Amino acid sequence: MWNDPGSAAEEGGAMGASVRSVQHDLYGVVGRPARHSLSPAMMQAAFAVLGMHACYLALEAEALAEALDALDRVGFRGLSVTVPFKQDAFALACRVDASARSIGAVNTLRRTASGWEGRNTDWLGAVRALERIVPLRGASALVIGAGGAARGVVYGLMERGAHVLIVNRTEQRARDLAAAFGCAWAPLSDLPSVGPKVVVHTTSAGMSGNPYDFAIPEGFFTAEMVVMDIVYAPLETPLLRRAKAAGSRVVDGLEMLLHQGIEQLAWWLNRPAPEAAMRHALRRAAARAQGGVSHG
Ligand SMILES: NC(=O)c1ccc[n+]([C@@H]2O[C@H](COP(=O)([O-])OP(=O)(O)OC[C@H]3O[C@@H](n4cnc5c(N)ncnc54)[C@H](OP(=O)(O)O)[C@@H]3O)[C@@H](O)[C@H]2O)c1
Structure with missing residues (x-):
């Protein structure tokens, strides 16, 4: 190296x-x-x-x-x-x-x-970003995806007392993740009948060059929902755009990245991290990257 x-x-x-x-x-x-x-x-x-x-x-x-x-x-x-x-x-x-x-x-x-x-601190980043907007205890939460990032998100939601349902393109992975954390899973085709309070999209779809291999049914998003997409390149993913248009409150992937970073810094330094300056710098750097692919 x-x-x-x-x-x-x-x-x-x-x-x-x-x-x-x-x-x-x-x-x-x-x-x-x-x-x-x-x-x-x-x-x-x-x-x-x-x-x-x-x-x-x-x-x-x-x-x-x-x-x-x-x-x-x-x-x-x-x-x-x-x-x-x-x-x-x-x-x-x-x-x-x-x-x-x-x-x-x-x-x-x-x-x-x-x-x-x-x-x-990834799981904390996800829950801190959501908790600012919606109480998680007792909330019904849909997690789309069952990869590495979904594992942290599911852990965090369960830890905070949400009722979690997982859907994923490859059903076996959804089943395995649900079994690991003691929550529910469902086939993607069941989405129309699911009306969660919180939706967290954790797949890598929505980034340029990786279109969604699943369809969110018309009328799925509602004004009562909080929808977070952990993808942050682009910042406003097609999924977030649809949720916003339906009146849902939305949280973009930079908020998760910010809060996991705040937790890292606080642990390294044993003192509180300066949230406002970190958010400002992160958003400015993301804007500079202008749709280029970025990793945490
Ligand atoms: N904001 C943050 O702080 C933060 C932190 C970590 C990760 N992320 C982002 O989270 C995303 C996922 O990361 P990861 O580490 O979990 O990746 P991963 O372990 O490779 O998992 C990928 C997941 O995405 C699904 N998937 C991939 N392409 C798809 C498509 N076209 N349609 C539907 N599903 C698709 C996979 O489904 P199958 O099981 O069917 O293959 C799997 O569930 C990445 O975009 C990453 O940048 C953001």
Whole structure:
């Protein structure tokens, strides 16, 4: 991934010494790809408001295990983990919290004396974004999709006491996810008879080049619903546009990204994160990306 200062020192390399960062605290997002991530803009804005000499970098890696060794030696303090490494991060963390264990994925790492400690803040990002608008306890919630992101969303909704129904293009995955968390599932063809309070779309459909392989029936969205799409490129997905036109209250995918980032930062720094500055920077970076594909 990059030159490894630790091994250069051990092997008596040309520099003859390891390289350490002495002026800035280092953080970053590690993934493949990572270069289009919106997180550096959001985190760097937070550091500026907090008056910290800290730097948050986008880091692309071939393999997470090697990357973590190298980042540990360089002195990185905290990492966001994105596609395709969230399950690897779970396996490699020296300790994980109960939520990450239930979800089976880690999106946040903190360096400790005994190794990288892991957490999952994706689920919190999803529920915090929704809770601002609608109480989740006792609410009927439809989750469309049964992939990695859906796992966190379903966990979060169940944790908050919602009644969750999952639908997915591949029925077996919906069935498996429902069994894992003790909630209900249904075939996509049953959508017309479902009238939930909350809808969360978690598939990767709706991004350019990936049209929906399912149809939301006419009249499905209502003014009583809260509809969140976790896709944020584009910001207003075709699904959100339809929900908005029907009068539903809508939440876009940047709110989930924002709140999972707020939780990451607060955990790394052990202090509250500056929400307004982070939201502003995130929305400005997304607008700059202008429909380009971005990953958290
Ligand atoms: N806002 C945020 O903070 C945030 C966080 C995490 C992820 N995300 C976004 O969430 C999306 C899903 O990520 P993931 O990690 O869950 O992916 P994943 O594990 O690959 O799962 C993909 C899901 O999308 C479904 N799907 C894909 N293409 C489809 C299509 N054309 N029509 C219908 N269903 C389709 C899959 O259905 P099958 O099971 O039938 O294949 C599966 O349920 C991505 O767009 C990602 O960027 C956003």
